[in-house]
Amino acid sequence: MLQAELEDGRLVLLAAYRTEQIHKLRKHRFLCPACKKAVIIRAGKKVIPHFAHEQIHDCELNRTGESLYHMRGKLQLFHWFKRQGLTVRLEERIEKSTRRPDLLLHTAGGKRLAIEYQCASISDEELFRRNEAYEHDGIRPIWILGGNRLKRTSTFMLDLSKRDQRFLMQYKRDMPLQLLYYCSDSEAFCNVQHILLTGKKQTVGQFYFLPLQQIQFPELFHPLPKNHQKIKQTWIDFQSRMAAKPLTYAPGNMKRWVLQLYERGLTLQEIPVTILYPVEAQYHMSVPPYIWQTDLWLEQLIPLPVMNSISLERLKHVSKRWEVLHKPYAISSDIHPVESYMNHLCLHGWFEQMGTDVYVKKRRSPFSEMI
Numbered sequence: 491m492l493q494a495e496l497e498d499g500r501l502v503l504l505a506a507y508r509t510e511q512i513h514k515l516r517k518h519r520f521l522c523p524a525c526k527k528a529v530i531i532r533a534g535k536k537v538i539p540h541f542a543h544e545q546i547h548d549c550e551l552n553r554t555g556e557s558l559y560h561m562r563g564k565l566q567l568f569h570w571f572k573r574q575g576l577t578v579r580l581e582e583r584i585e586k587s588t589r590r591p592d593l594l595l596h597t598a599g600g601k602r603l604a605i606e607y608q609c610a611s612i613s614d615e616e617l618f619r620r621n622e623a624y625e626h627d628g629i630r631p632i633w634i635l636g637g638n639r640l641k642r643t644s645t646f647m648l649d650l651s652k653r654d655q656r657f658l659m660q661y662k663r664d665m666p667l668q669l670l671y672y673c674s675d676s677e678a679f680c681n682v683q684h685i686l687l688t689g690k691k692q693t694v695g696q697f698y699f700l701p702l703q704q705i706q707f708p709e710l711f712h713p714l715p716k717n718h719q720k721i722k723q724t725w726i727d728f729q730s731r732m733a734a735k736p737l738t739y740a741p742g743n744m745k746r747w748v749l750q751l752y753e754r755g756l757t758l759q760e761i762p763v764t765i766l767y768p769v770e771a772q773y774h775m776s777v778p779p780y781i782w783q784t785d786l787w788l789e790q791l792i793p794l795p796v797m798n799s800i801s802l803e804r805l806k807h808v809s810k811r812w813e814v815l816h817k818p819y820a821i822s823s824d825i826h827p828v829e830s831y832m833n834h835l836c837l838h839g840w841f842e843q844m845g846t847d848v849y850v851k852k853r854r855s856p857f858s859e860m861i
């Protein structure tokens with residue numbers, strides 16, 4: 491922990507003192523702000539001056555297994571917020587709960603934001619519990635991932651595990667999907683925006699590296715320029731590569747689906763890439779777009795005669811078997827993937843939308859002659 495209490499209740503942020511001062515502070519007795527048990531000073535050439543429990547026991551400030559990387563980042567972010575004139579508290583307990591976010595930000599408008607700088611992995615249950623608790627207290631959580639978790643694989647791609655996909659956020663309705671990383675070694679944010687999931691861990695996105703000293707907090711939530719062409723092309727290339735690959739490690743339902751395709755005399759490689767379209771809410775789906783979008787055509791859109799209509803409800807129902815239960819927590823607008831896909835087909839003249847949720851087929855399907 492970075493702060494501890496003196497016997498009179500005053501909080502001391504150890505890292506704010508110089509070495510000689512810390513030496514003098516060693517004469518005092520310090521208590522853990524959570525459990526009120528004695529803590530000792532840890533300071534030296536290589537560590538951020540901090541406190542640690544004298545004896546190992548179960549305390550909420552013990553459980554996080556805080557690394558030096560995490561502690562350093564938390565402190566840098568704390569000073570960064572302060573320099574911007576924001577009211578920020580370090581490791582402060584939220585009243586009537588036992589939660590202590592890394593940083594608690596009080597905005598001028600009276601809102602509170604919990605900044606969680608997450609460098610270690612966290613279980614689904616714990617993440618859910620924390621988000622729920624914050625929501626219950628009217629606090630908005632902002633998850634900033636440790637830069638140690640960023641796995642960039644090319645100019646427009648990163649590997650994003652299913653676990654890290656939980657931190658996808660969309661701060662406002664008109665914002666693109668984004669992920670925030672902060673590296674306490676390089677003292678810089680990496681703001682990944684315009685994220686397109688592929689159905690695998692390989693993820694498309696645009697990277698912005700921003701030194702801490704050069705940006706202000708609200709700027710993290712501004713939409714950054716998008717290289718439309720490169721983003722789309724990277725996504726399409728990946729989908730085509732996936733469709734051409736043997737499904738050795740694919741889940742059972744996907745394998746069964748491809749087998750059915752073969753039985754109908756079709757191969758995945760024959761599917762025209764022109765029917766594939768990246769949708770933002772791909773996080774709802776358990777399989778890559780080249781599977782569920784093709785499936786939608788084969789099951790519903792191809793058999794439908796031209797000038798006949800079909801409802802969005804029906805199409806969603808067909809895709810239900812590919813859906814997952816959970817979506818990321820911090821998403822403001824959530825258009826169903828099938829709806830986004832149909833909007834795209836309308837835009838390109840395949841269908842026309844009638845009313846809010848009915849589509850009329852306008853021309854023959856792109857690969858109906860193959861069936």
Ligand SMILES: [Zn+2]
Nearest residue numbers: 522524525549
């Ligand atoms: Zn304690």
